[in-house]
Amino acid sequence: MPMNANFYALLEDKMRAAGDAPAFETSDGQILSYAKLIEDVGRSAAALRSLGVAPGDRVMAQVEKSIANVCLYLATLKIGAVFNPLNTAYTAAEIEYFISDATPKVIVVSPERQAEIETIIRASKVRAVQTMGSNGAGTFTDLAATQGPAGETVSRSADDLAALIYTSGTTGRSKGAMITHGNITSNAQVLHAYWGFRPGDVLLHALPIFHVHGLFIALHTSLLNTSRILWMPKFELAEFMRLLPRATVVMGVPTFYTRLLAEPSFGIDQCRNLRLAISGSAPLLAETHRDFTARTGLEILERYGMTEAGMITSNPYKGGTREPGTVGYPLPGVSVRIADAEGHALAAGEVGVLEVKGPNVFKGYWRNPEKTKEEFRTDGYFTTGDLATMAKDGRCTIVGRAKDLIITGGFNVYPKEIEGELNSLPGIGESAVVGVPHPDFGEGIIAVITPVPGQTPPNEADIIASLSKRLAKFKLPKRVFVAKDLPRNAMGKVQKNNLTAQYRETFKG
Ligand code: AMP
Numbered sequence: 001m002p003m004n005a006n007f008y009a010l011l012e013d014k015m016r017a018a019g020d021a022p023a024f025e026t027s028d029g030q031i032l033s034y035a036k037l038i039e040d041v042g043r044s045a046a047a048l049r050s051l052g053v054a055p056g057d058r059v060m061a062q063v064e065k066s067i068a069n070v071c072l073y074l075a076t077l078k079i080g081a082v083f084n085p086l087n088t089a090y091t092a093a094e095i096e097y098f099i100s101d102a103t104p105k106v107i108v109v110s111p112e113r114q115a116e117i118e119t120i121i122r123a124s125k126v127r128a129v130q131t132m133g134s135n136g137a138g139t140f141t142d143l144a145a146t147q148g149p150a151g152e153t154v155s156r157s158a159d160d161l162a163a164l165i166y167t168s169g170t171t172g173r174s175k176g177a178m179i180t181h182g183n184i185t186s187n188a189q190v191l192h193a194y195w196g197f198r199p200g201d202v203l204l205h206a207l208p209i210f211h212v213h214g215l216f217i218a219l220h221t222s223l224l225n226t227s228r229i230l231w232m233p234k235f236e237l238a239e240f241m242r243l244l245p246r247a248t249v250v251m252g253v254p255t256f257y258t259r260l261l262a263e264p265s266f267g268i269d270q271c272r273n274l275r276l277a278i279s280g281s282a283p284l285l286a287e288t289h290r291d292f293t294a295r296t297g298l299e300i301l302e303r304y305g306m307t308e309a310g311m312i313t314s315n316p317y318k319g320g321t322r323e324p325g326t327v328g329y330p331l332p333g334v335s336v337r338i339a340d341a342e343g344h345a346l347a348a349g350e351v352g353v354l355e356v357k358g359p360n361v362f363k364g365y366w367r368n369p370e371k372t373k374e375e376f377r378t379d380g381y382f383t384t385g386d387l388a389t390m391a392k393d394g395r396c397t398i399v400g401r402a403k404d405l406i407i408t409g410g411f412n413v414y415p416k417e418i419e420g421e422l423n424s425l426p427g428i429g430e431s432a433v434v435g436v437p438h439p440d441f442g443e444g445i446i447a448v449i450t451p452v453p454g455q456t457p458p459n460e461a462d463i464i465a466s467l468s469k470r471l472a473k474f475k476l477p478k479r480v481f482v483a484k485d486l487p488r489n490a491m492g493k494v495q496k497n498n499l500t501a502q503y504r505e506t507f508k509g
Contacts, residue, residue: 004153004155004156005156005160006077006080006154006155006156006160006181007181007184007188007220008041008077008078008153009155010224011074011220011223012038012153014223014225014226015034015035015037015038015223015226017226018226019033020033020034021033021226022034023036023037023228024067024070024231025228025229025230025231026067026231027231027232027233027239027243032067034226037071039149040067040071040149041078042075042148042151043071043144043147043148043149044068044072044144045075045079046144046147046148046149046151047143047144047146047147048072048079048081048106049079049151051106051127051130051143052106052127052128053076053106054079054080054081055079055081055154056080056081056082056160057081057082057104057105057106058081058082058083058084058104058105059072059076059081059082059083059084059104059106060085060086060098060099060102060104060106060107060108061083061084061085061086061108061109061132061210062085062086062088062090062095062107062108062109062110062210063088063108063109063110063132064110064132064133064233065134065208065209065233066132066135066233067136067231068136068137069132069136072108072132073085073215077162078153079154080154080160081105082161082162082164083162083163083164084104084163084164084166084176085165085210085211086098086166087210087411088110088208088210089473089474091469091470092120093469094471094472095117095120096120097174098166098174099120099124100124101366102164102176102366103124103125103126105126105127105128106126106128107121107126107128107130108130108131108138108140109129109132110131110133110134111131114129114131130143134233157181158180158181158359159180159363160180160181161178161179161180161363162179162180162183164177164366165177165211165212165307167306167307167308167412173417175365175366175368176366176367176368177362177365177366178362178363178364178365178366179307179362179363180362182359183359183360183362186333186358186359186360187217187220188216188221189224190311190331190332190333190334190360191217191220191221191314191331192220192221192224192225194314194331194332195276195278195301195314195317196275196276196317197225198225200248201225201248201275202227202229202230202246202247202249202273203218203222203227203228203230203247203251204232204243204246204247204249204250205218205229205230205232205251206236206250206252207251207253211281211307212305212307212310213253213410214251216310217251217278217280217305217310227249230243230247235252235255235256237259237260237263240256241265241266244270244271244274245269245271245273247274248273248275248276249274249275249278250274250277251278251280252277252278252279253280253281253282253410254279254282254283254284254288254442255409255410255442256279257284257288257292257300258288258439258440260292261291261292261295267295267296268295268296271297271298274298276301276317277292277298277300277301278300278301278303279300279301279302279303280304280311281407282442283442284302284324284325285325286325288300289322289324290324299322300322301314301315301317301322302322302324302326302327302328303315303327303328304396304398306386307362308361308362308382308384309356309360309361309362309384310360311331311360312331312334312336312356312360312384313327313328313330313331313334313336313396314327314328315327315328315329316329323395325397326395326396327396327398329393329396330356330396331360333358333359333360334356335356335357336354336356336394336396337354337381337390338350338351338352338353338354338388338389338390339352339353339355339381339383341353343355343377343379343383348390348391348392349389349390349391350389351387351389351399352387352389353383353386353387353402354386354387354388354396354398355377355382356384357379357380357381357382361382362382364376385401385402385405386398386400386402387399387400387402406434406435406443406445407442407443408438408442408444408474409441409442410442411474413435413474413475415433415496417471417475418431418433418445418447418467418475418476419432419433421471422447422463422467425458426452427452427455427457427458428449428451428452428457428463429449429451429452429453429457430449430450430486431448431449431450432447432448432494432496432499433446433448434448434496434500434503435500436500436503436507437504438478439507444479444507445475445476445477446477446478446479446480446503446506447463447477447479447480448480448482449463449480449482450482450483450484451482457482460479463477463480464477464480479506481503486499
């Protein structure tokens with residue numbers, strides 16, 4: 001019989017062997033053991049089955065971070081279905097699109113959202129809307145509690161889908177990245193070994209779990225290691241500092257580290273057990289890297305990846321140097337090249353688009369073969385859209401983005417989507433949205449609008465209020481400026497670089 005490539009089957013073996021060892025510990029000191037986690041996943045899996053979810057069906061979850069939410073994820077894998085997590089900040093208008101695209105069998109949402117979603121799904125094939133609140137309680141958890149804990153882990157091949165994760169779309173629409181059991185298994189095993197996971201490791205988990213960083217990278221490595229996971233519903237500085245002394249591993253976005261460094265009482269004492277502090281999802285300033293080392297004696301380990309490919313490169317854990325401002329070397333088994341517009345590898349040091357190939361690279365965009373074809377080379381390399389250089393020894397540095405992406409507080413925002421919403425408001429002629437340096441969020445979003453000739457545009461507060469009905473909070477411009485014209489080049493394209501330069505001081509001091 002071929003081996004079951006279901007990633008949960010691998011985890012389940014490890015977790016069963018761990019028995020009563022602690023899996024999750026919440027801020028109030030409550031502990032869930034690995035044995036109990038297996039049981040809870042079993043009950044959630046039975047609940048999904050009772051709702052009619054079959055292998056290959058999508059389970060959509062727009063749920064706050066909780067252990068029940070983790071069980072829902074693992075249960076989805078266990079029954080061979082496809083987990084489709086959504087950012088909790090998305091509005092009902094945005095979710096409507098995801099439902100029509102992903103056509104989930106079941107949707108789990110917060111109790112406050114239930115009525116809105118039920119209206120949306122009337123015309124769709126969704127079987128059931130279930131609820132799960134921020135503390136994990138809701139109709140789904142109630143249903144799971146009535147189920148038995150045992151049940152088969154469905155056999156999957158490495159090529160079968162495990163998750164459907166939406167990325168921001170350049171055309172304003174998100175694309176669903178199809179991620180297979182083979183993708184997550186290979187990446188989890190490689191990172192577990194590369195970052196030196198060992199018995200006794202304790203992870204401090206403060207990332208969201210609707211994104212690959214918190215859901216896959218942090219959870220998978222630690223569950224494979226059957227580590228104790230100190231579980232925070234979200235990053236909160238004082239609580240993070242309280243728990244940090246017990247952690248050997250943390251994974252964060254650059255904002256975590258800048259906030260820690262802004263706190264005068266943060267230092268070596270909180271990091272006494274820490275062996276690994278990972279940063280990723282957005283560029284870490286070399287200055288933050290150096291300040292952290294000066295304060296704690298530890299070097300942050302920066303790595304680079306994306307939804308479509310999991311982790312791609314990492315600075316070394318052992319041997320070699322962690323060079324500030326670089327993202328390190330391609331991970332074992334992962335091939336990277338820096339290529340020109342035709343996909344030909346460039347010489348060391350030249351700037352081009354980073355392309356990647358390997359078992360970590362996703363299967364393609366959901367129901368979008370044209371886009372998939374566009375982003376893959378004929379020899380199998382995926383074009384990330386990130387501009388990078390590679391040194392002679394293979395060390396990579398990300399220098400910018402070929403696509404027009406803004407990363408604010410770790411979230412990706414494509415200006416085009418916001419511009420579309422702005423242009424539809426009365427009184428606004430044109431708009432351009434750019435990211436400018438922001439001390440806390442890395443980049444802060446600003447919009448520049450022009451009035452419809454002869455009309456007065458709405459004021460800044462009204463514009464932001466209108467957008468907030470349509471767009472998630474993290475996508476809202478923090479400032480809106482009015483200009484007579486937008487700067488354009490000879491081809492009529494808006495020169496966003498000029499706007500970025502003009503407004504780059506917006507969030508300074
Ligand atoms: P996501 O799919 O949300 O994980 O976003 C992936 C994008 O985040 C990448 O394509 C990069 O543009 C950016 N990114 C991730 N890690 C890093 C890093 N260490 N340095 C610079 N950019 C990064």
